[in-house]
Amino acid sequence: MTDIVVHLALLLVFPPLLLGVINKTKARWAGRVGAPFFQPYYDILKLLRKGMVLSTTTTWVFRAAPIITLSSVLAAGVLVPFGNSPAPVAFTGDFLLFAYLFGLARFFTTSAALDTGSAFEGMGAAREVTFAALTEPAMFFAFLVLAKLSGSLSLGGMLHSGGASAYPAGSVAPLVLTVLGLFIVLLAENSRIPVDDPATHLELTMIHEVMVLDHSGPLFGIIEYSSALKLFVMGSVLLGVATPWFSWNGWLDWPVFISGMLGLAVVVGTIESIMARLRMPRVPSLLIAAILLCGSAFVMLVR
Amino acid sequence: MNDVLNALFVLILTLNLFALGNGRILSVIRIVAAQGVLLGILPLLMHEHLTFPEVLSSAAAISLKGIVIPGIMAKALRDAQMKREVEPLVGLLPSTIIGALVTAxxxxxxSRVDPASRSDASLIIPTSITTVLAGFILLTTRFKALSQVLGYxxxxxxxxxxxxxxxxxxxxxVEMGILLDLLVSVFIVSIITNHINRAFSSLDTRRLASLKE
Structure with missing residues (x-):
């Protein structure tokens, strides 16, 4: 019971801190002091208190999209085990629901972008769905690998939560490939730097930022919050795959999990600092590389 | 130990794909250097008990493949004032996909071929075949002399x-002899590259096909 409470509390409170850590890491790499760790919280609270401007061409889709995105990402977060404790909700095949909850969120985000009737946002929506079509196979290959390794069809079993035994011997090679592939998927899905630049509003480069350009005030705050939430949820899946060995008991798990997530945020921030964003035509190559990585992990297992 | 070995093999395979998919020659040099360093680490993990000469040969391999050869090639690249492979015979993405198909x-x-002598190395043969073929793809589909050296x-x-x-x-x-051969050949090719560049003001090996009076 306490595990479920801690899980939900982490899910609701923790995500913006990840963004704060990423921004702080980037600032440190650039030799700046940077915004405080809790800046994303202040930003979101500020946005929630503001007024809202709605274009007259928009319909209910525009207003519903952020809320549907937030709720589907939250639902996905309930399905994922954090660290070593089991997820609050788990059933056979829940990884399909997990993947397509993100699909639902994406569908409504892009619909809202198209709803504004702006060519600019339509372009962003087109890019988003193009790249999503490439990240999805990579994600499913990764899930196939995990299912094959663990013999379970539920996220909890795949990520070995709840004191299940470790992966069988000889599974390190496919796991390394899967982690690499999933990391690329994480960067692409959360519009981090080699794929998209979350900091800029330059029309040539942006994917996610351009789609939410017309949202303002509380709706924009919800969008910011749910993108932080998405980073957190996908990061916890990656962490579950990358660290199958940590299996302490009791309360020590939570600090370990939290420090793992903070470490992941530092890695993402470091990558953003040392890499340039890829040119748009090169992005599919990176995503196809992710598919190939996860796919060859699967081939290694079934051969 | 076995797990670490397998992880290293997988990293080598991944580096193959990235070498095939990267258009900037300097990045490919770095990738090949990283692969060389990983290769130097491998024998240290595979020996049952390490002797001093083995450590020495491993250190020599790492410093040659990781530092000296990439250094020479980076210098040749700087002298040639050229950054990327402009138009390979097979595009970057298709060659990455071919590389992945070859891996699969x-x-x-x-996997049917069993290395009878070692039980801990089921990945050795597929990894080596894949790496050879990736090098072959690089050699045959790139036209710049330096890219071909990287393929080699x-x-x-x-x-x-x-x-x-x-x-x-x-x-x-024997190992030291091979390393020395490799160093000398890269050295020579870098000098040749410089000469080709001076004579034709390009590193495109296709220009070497026609005779000129």
């Missing part, structure tokens, strides 16, 4: 992985 095929076909280096890396099967049997002298 090698794993499907060569990847190919050699693949053969080196294969020789790990005989890691207890190959004498130190």
């Amino acid at each position: 095929l090698a794993f499907l076909v060569f 280096l990847v190919l050699e890396n693949g053969i080196y992985i294969f020789s790990l099967l005989l890691v207890e049997a190959i004498p130190l002298v």
